[in-house]
Amino acid sequence: MMDRKIPPDVITFSVLIDALCKEGKVEKAEEIFDMMSQNGVKPDIVSFSSLMDGYCLQGQVDKACGLFDRIVSTGLKPNVLTYNVLINGLCKCKKIDDAIGHFRRMKQHGLKPDVVAYTTLLWGLFKAARVVAAQSLHNEMLGCGLAPSFATYVVMLDGLCKNQHLDEALKFSESIDASRLSGGIKIFNILIDGMCRAGRLSEAMELFGSISGKGLLPNAITYNIVIIGLVNNSLVNDAHELFLNMERNGCTPCASHYNAIIQGFLRKDDTCKVIEYLSKMDKKGFQVDASTLSVFLDSLQRSGQHHKYIEALSQLSLGSKRATDVSVEMLLEVLKHDKAFGGTCAKRGAFIEAHKLFEEMTSSGISPDVVTYSCIIHSYSISGCWKEAVDTFKEMVNSRGIAPDVVTFNTLVNSLCNQGRVEEAHNLFDLMTAKGVKPNTVTYGILLRGYCLVGRIHDAVRVFDTMLAAGLPPGLHSYAILINGYCKNERIDDALNLLGEMKQQGLKPDIVCYSTLLDGLCKASRFGDVEVLLDEMAKSGLSLNVTIYTSLIGGFCSAGKWESAAHLLNEMMDRKIPPDVITFSVLIDALCKEGKVEKAEEIFDMMSQNGIKPDIVSFGSLMDGYCLRGQVDNACGLFDRIVSTGVKPNVLTYNILINGLCKCKKIDDAIGHFRRMKQHGLKPDVVTYTTLLWGLFKAARVVAAQSLHNEMLCCGLVPSFATSVVMLDGLCKNQRLDEALKFSESIDASRLSGGIKIFNILIDGMCRAGRMSEAMELFGSISGKGLLPNAITYNIIIKGLVSNSLVNDAHELFLNMEGNGCAPSASHYNAIIQGFLRKDDTCKVIEYLSKMDEKGFQIDASTLSLFLDFLQRSGQRHKIIETLSQLSLGTKKTTDVSIGMLLEVLKHRKAFGGTCGKSNMNSPPHI
Structure with a gap:
């Protein structure tokens, strides 16, 4: 064209720029754009808009904004299309406020936003969880006389569903006749997906069944949504039937359908079905995705059925080797690897072999990319091998020069958080931002959960605020994590406040949020708030599930509200929500802690009658109940039953039994079980x-x-x-x-919560050994360690001084104790009175008895014994009786000896000549 002296015009250049931008070759498009000016061709609004669109497609929205300003400065007037390009780019980069600003500017300059402008901004608002603003914008669009497009309908429905406004989405859908729309099945897909996510599966299945009656056919996406919904609700057999119907109805399943159904059967531990579907996948050349591999490894560690899997999988072909997927071949190798090392990935040697396997893959022509590395790091992470995950990450970056993406960083941050290594996780987060990788909501969610797991709730709140400052509005999942963190750290009011804030942001709490809060409220015995929350749930159309019923039952049981717990259990059964193994375990545990072991046994037997197999938690709870009652033989019998049923005892089970045996002084049996647990591969x-x-x-x-x-x-x-x-x-x-x-030299008691207990033990040991000077010296050093003596410390010292005949020193210490703000208890009074009784100091005995009576304290049996000895020696009955008769009788407890009883004994002894040796004095008088 140039050779023929036919100069390209603005349209030619615009076509080139647009084509290059759509291919992602923005740098080349910039060169063409600059060439226009060099050739004396002035860019028009189309040229500018095309390059702006290129920038936006690459996420370079700042450049797009700069170009927009250049348009204005050149005197060109941006049109609706120009604004649409920029608003779309800003929305995709989550700069929603900037997008709104340009939308308003567009109207200020006399341009009328079209349906595309409105639809684009609606999409951005929903993505930012600004539901109310989106609904207001939609109403504005209708008020302008614009008819919604099919895309508008899709955005509105999807936005409402994804933001937990399902009922509003259903109401909105009433105005749409999907059967008349091209692609109308998408409307059904969105609503069914929303129902599945909200746990309203019966409605989802009903809507799915109505599709054919509307003249439409479910497509592959429809089937995928329903299959995943059924799997997530543990209805795997129903998902299997639907999968078969899908094939019969001529809708060919893809890799996504196979992965979904395999994950369901993996969670159900149905080996045969897993192998059946993997075989079908292999024949079709499909790949296992990373999430399926994750579930697979979890299942593998539980099931111990390595041989069966490997035997079947070894017959499969190797499939196509793709660097972007986890192939069946890799799955087979992982299985062999797991088998070779005893089913555990925790041993160092096992991961040396895994690394060799990875090297073999690369040498065979598979070039690992960021996705492959992310899968390998994920495999290490879910096995708890964070060191190997970190090493692989370093190899990926330093040796291979592959830049990690947000998924890689998230995987490793998650691995470190699971190990409680949140400082290192946060350092990795900082590295991520330094390398220009933008953390997403998943990243922030992982860090939030990590800090909550280690109880560092202040740091979790800091992460939450950072997320907001980064322009990422927290979604439902982020709020749920922080609410859970507050509840676990007993900050219930903060959790309730966050729930309120969440609702103000237009987010509708889901069943998980309510379940977490209800569990926290129950554990805090705040049953009034529980009732309020249950009413709120009912108004939101959320039904109680087995998890919530279990939390409520557990809470009522712990608070001793057995009638309420029984009512809930009956209500649960009436609503056809069968209690699961966790519900039964909670009941058994609560009953055992209350000492109602016989009732717990009845519940335990009821499990089998209802076809529920007790798990290790159920067995452990009942074992603990037996041990608490001293019925250690019953506990041992139950332990043998665990082994005979094929359930594997865990460390907690052994701990319960060892504790019970130690309390019953069966130390050799305890040692035997300790050795046995190690023999079975458990680490104490x-x-x-x-x-x-x-x-x-x-x-x-x-x-x-x-x-x-x-x-x-x-x-x-x-x-x-x-x-x-x-x-x-x-x-x-x-x-x-x-x-x-x-x-004790290796212990810094001042740094320990409850560190005073260390001093108390040592001081008590010194007092028992008669080393009082050392005991007093150590007692005097406590304040210098930043600690304060407590009531137990004073009691130990007072008893030590009394036992060593230093009663006056004990008396001085008693007075100092009160002066130091540590209120004496009945135990302190009994100790000091015993000292003065041994010293035959009647006045002090009466003085302390008078104080005790004023405070309503009781004399204990050992003080009474010393008192009677003193009485026989002193011959001062009249003086003591005269004083004591002025005292009130105090509270008469059957578990204590009251001052009133002491007075009665004195009077009784006086009446019978001061002796208890006569036949009518064989027992104390009845008070």
């Missing part, structure tokens, strides 16, 4: 070791306890505060005070 945790240490010390087997403690340290376990307490107390009570003092 710090609770196991601490429990057994306590048992050994109680049995005076000090050397064995010290040996066990050393074993615990060699296993890499960090002693808990309870471990330190057991060790110190055990050594002191077994007359190993010097060893206890040496052991």
Whole structure:
């Protein structure tokens, strides 16, 4: 064209720019744009708009805005199309306020937004969860006389459904005749998906069944939505039937359908069906996706059916090797790998082999890309092998030069958070932003959950605020995570406030949010708020599910509201919501904690009658009930039953039994179970070791306890505060005070919550050993450690001084105790009175008895015994009786000896000549 001296005009250049931009070659389009000016051709609004669109397609919205300003500066008038391009780009980059600003500017300049402008902005508002603003904009559009397009209908319905406004979406859909619209099945797909997400599956199935009556046919997307909905609601067999009907109705399943149905059968542990569908996938050349692989590995670790899987899968072809998918071949290799290393990915050697496998894949011609690496990192992460995940990440970046994307970062951040390593996770988050990878709502959600898991709720709130500042409005999932964090950390009011804020943002709480809050309220015994929330749920059209009923039943049981719990259980059954294994386990646990073991046994038997197989939690709860009652033989019998049913005891199960055996002084049996758990591949945790240490010390087997403690340290376990307490107390009570003092040197009590307990144990040990000067010296050092003596500390010292005949010192300490703001209890009074009784100091005895009576405290049996001895020695009956007769009788408790009883005994002894040896004095008088 140029050779023939036919100069290209503005239209030629515009066509070139538009084509290049649509191909993603924006740099080349910029060159053509600059060439226009060099050739004396002035760009028109079409040229500018085409290049703007190119920038927007690449997410370079700032450049698009700069070009828009250039349009204005050149004197060209942007048209509706120009504004539409920019508004669309801004919406896609989540700059919704800027998009609204340009929409208003467009109208200010006399341009009438068309249906595309309105539809684009509606889409942006819904994406930003600004539902009310979207509905207002839609009304404005109708008020302008614009008829909604099919795209408008789709955006409105999808936006309402995705933002949990399903009922409004259904009402909106009444004005749409989908059967008359080209692509009308999409309307049904959106509504069915919304119903499935909201857990309203019966409505979804009813709507699905009505499609053919509207002259339409379900397409592949429709089937996929319903299959996923059925699978997510544990109706896998129904999903299987639908899958078969889909094929019969001439709708060919794709990889997505197969992945969905396989995930359902994996969760159901149905090996045969998994293999059947994997075989079909392989024949069709489909690939297993990363989420299916994740579910597969979880299932593999549970089922122990490696051989059966491998035997069937080894018959499959290798499929097409694609770097962007996880192939059946990779799945087979993972299975072999898992089998070779005993079904666990926790061993270092196993991951050396996994790395070799990955190297073999690359050497065979498969070039790993960011997706492949993300899958490998994900596999490590779900197996709890965060170190290997980090190493693979470093290899990907440093050795291969592959830039991680948001999915890779999210996977690794999630792995670190699952390990409680939130500081490292946050460092990775900072690296992500430094490398120009924008965190998405998933990233923020992972960090939110990570901080909540470790109880750092303030940091979680900080992440939440950062998310808002980044222009990412939190969605339902983010709010649900923070609400759960508040509830788990007993900040119920904050959780309720966040629920209110969530609703103000136009978000409709779903069943998960309500379930979390109800569980928190029940645990806090705030049943008034529970009723309010239940009413709110009913008005929102949300029905209680088995999870919520279980939380409510558990809460009422814990609060001792057994009638309310029984009412809920009956209501649950009446509504055809069968209790699951968790419901039964909650009931069994609550009954056992209340000592109602016989009733718990009835519930346990009822499970089998209802066709529900008890799990390890059910067995563990009943075992714990037996142990709490001292029925350790019953607990051992139940443990044997667990093994015989094929359920594998876990660490918690062994801990319960070991604790019960130790309390019943069956230490050798406890040691036997401790060894057995290790033989079965279970690693005792710090609770196991601490429990057994306590048992050994109680049995005076000090050397064995010290040996066990050393074993615990060699296993890499960090002693808990309870471990330190057991060790110190055990050594002191077994007359190993010097060893206890040496052991205490490694403990910084001032940094521990409840650290005063360490001082109390050591001071008590010194007092028992008669080393009072050391006890007083240690007592005096407490304040210098940033701690304050508590009531127990004073009680130990007072008793120690009294036992060592230093009653006046005990008296001084008692007075100082009151002066230091530590109120004495009945125990302190009994201790000091016993001291003065031994010293035959009648006045002080009467003085302290008078104070006790004023405070309503009771005399204990040991004080009464000393009192009677004192009475026989002193011959001062009249003086004591004269004073005591002025005292009130106090509260008469059957579990205590009251001052009134003491007075009656004194009078009784006086009447019978001061002796209890006569036949009519064989028992105390009835008070």
